[in-house]
Amino acid sequence: xxxxxxxxxxxFVQEKEAVTLDCTYDTSDQSYGLFWxxxxxxxEMIFLIYQGSYDEQNATEGRYSLNFQKARKSxxxxxxxxxxxxxxxxxxxxxxxxxxxxxxxxxxxxILTVHP
Amino acid sequence: xxxxxxxxxxQVTQFGKPVTLSCSxxxxxxxxxxxxQKSSQAPKLLFHYYDKDFNNEADTPDNFQxxxxxxxxxxxxxxxxxLGDAAMYLCATSRGGDxxxxxxxxxxxxxxxxx
Numbered sequence: 001x002x003x004x005x006x007x008x009x010x011x012f013v014q015e016k017e018a019v020t021l022d023c024t025y026d027t028s029d030q031s032y033g034l035f036w037x038x039x040x041x042x043x044e045m046i047f048l049i050y051q052g053s054y055d056e057q058n059a060t061e062g063r064y065s066l067n068f069q070k071a072r073k074s075x076x077x078x079x080x081x082x083x084x085x086x087x088x089x090x091x092x093x094x095x096x097x098x099x100x101x102x103x104x105x106x107x108x109x110x111i112l113t114v115h116p
Numbered sequence: 117x118x119x120x121x122x123x124x125x126x127q128v129t130q131f132g133k134p135v136t137l138s139c140s141x142x143x144x145x146x147x148x149x150x151x152x153q154k155s156s157q158a159p160k161l162l163f164h165y166y167d168k169d170f171n172n173e174a175d176t177p178d179n180f181q182x183x184x185x186x187x188x189x190x191x192x193x194x195x196x197x198x199l200g201d202a203a204m205y206l207c208a209t210s211r212g213g214d215x216x217x218x219x220x221x222x223x224x225x226x227x228x229x230x231x
Contacts, residue, residue, distance in 0.1 A: 033216040043204050045159070045222035052217060091158060095216055103173070104220065106158035 002027045002096050006107035013082045014115050020067070021077040021110045023092030029053075032096035034075040035104065036066065039089040048090075051075055079112075087114045119143070120223035122207050128229045129197050137192040137226045139207030146212035148190040149220060150182060153204040165190060166212060194228075202230045 003026040013019040025034065036048040051059045051066045059066040067076040079086055089111050093104040121140045129135040139148065147166050151159035163172045165184040179201070181193040194201055204227050208220040 031216055033218075035219065037222075043153075043206075043225040043227065045206060045208070045225075047219055047221055050217070050219055095218075097216075103161050104159075109156075109158060 002029075002032075002094050002105040004092050004094050004105050004107035006090075006092055006110050008110045009108070010111045010113070012113050012115060013079075015084060016081055018078060018080045019082055019112065021079070021090050021092075021112065023075045023077065023107060025073050025075060025092075025094050027094065027096045029096040032094055034066070034068070035093045035095070036064070036075075036077045037091045037093060038086075039091065039109075041088070045091070049077070082114045084114050084116060087112060120207060120209055120221055122205075122223040122226050124226060125224060126227050126229070128231060129194075130231050131199065132196045135194050135197055135228070137194075137205050137207075137228070139190045139192070139223055140188050141207075141209045141223075142188070143209055143211075143221065144187065145209035145221075146187075147210045147218070148184060149208040149210075150180075150190070150192045151206040151208065151222075152201075153206055153225075155203075159206055162192070197228070197230045199230050202228055204228075 005024045032053045034051045038046045049061045049064045051068045058068050063080045065078045089109045091109045092107040123138045149164040150162045153159040162176045184190045204225045206225045207223040210218045210220045
């Protein structure tokens with residue numbers, strides 16, 4: 001079975017500063033994918049970034065980067081130069097073998113608030 | 117822009133009155149998913165279609181059904197909504213293929229209220 005743990009229910013950051021959202025995962029599979037999604041109060045889940053278990057480089061997408069530490073089973077999301085529009089719920093998710101096709105295992109989410 | 121569209125954005129129904137939620141996509145993706153998300157919780161997968169193949173999650177109540185008449189459209193039918201079915205319903209699509217790398221793209225959701 002897969003499990004995603006996000007230990008920070010809420011995080012606060014000052015505008016223009018960087019913030020790290022924590023995500024640890026548990027799976028016995030060697031091949032897996034890790035995803036981060038942003039969910040503003042409007043409700044839409046917005047895909048941010050993907051990291052594969054065999055990727056040697058940390059994924060980056062604009063202001064988003066993923067600090068992937070395979071041995072520690074962590075996949076933390078780093079947002080650089082925070083903007084007010086970054087205020088949202090952030091979900092870490094994983095897909096691995098042994099589950100039905102398409103089933104993403106989500107963490108509990110972290111609410112990020114960006115202060116001006 | 118290619119996208120996932122859900123209609124309506126807000127739906128109010130009465131207890132026990134059937135309701136249908138709609139999802140369409142212009143991404144030409146093979147896989148379409150329906151999720152239920154209750155307040156302050158992570159989304160929960162109800163079922164998905166890989167092309168025309170329907171895949172139901174084991175814990176999805178029989179009250180929830182789905183139809184995919186063509187590649188672009190997918191519907192969620194709730195036969196007899198209960199108060200516990202009030203939630204955000206999210207539709208997602210993905211290209212298919214390698215299930216590890218296959219990224220899901222979500223629509224804006226339909227917020228269902230049951231009176």
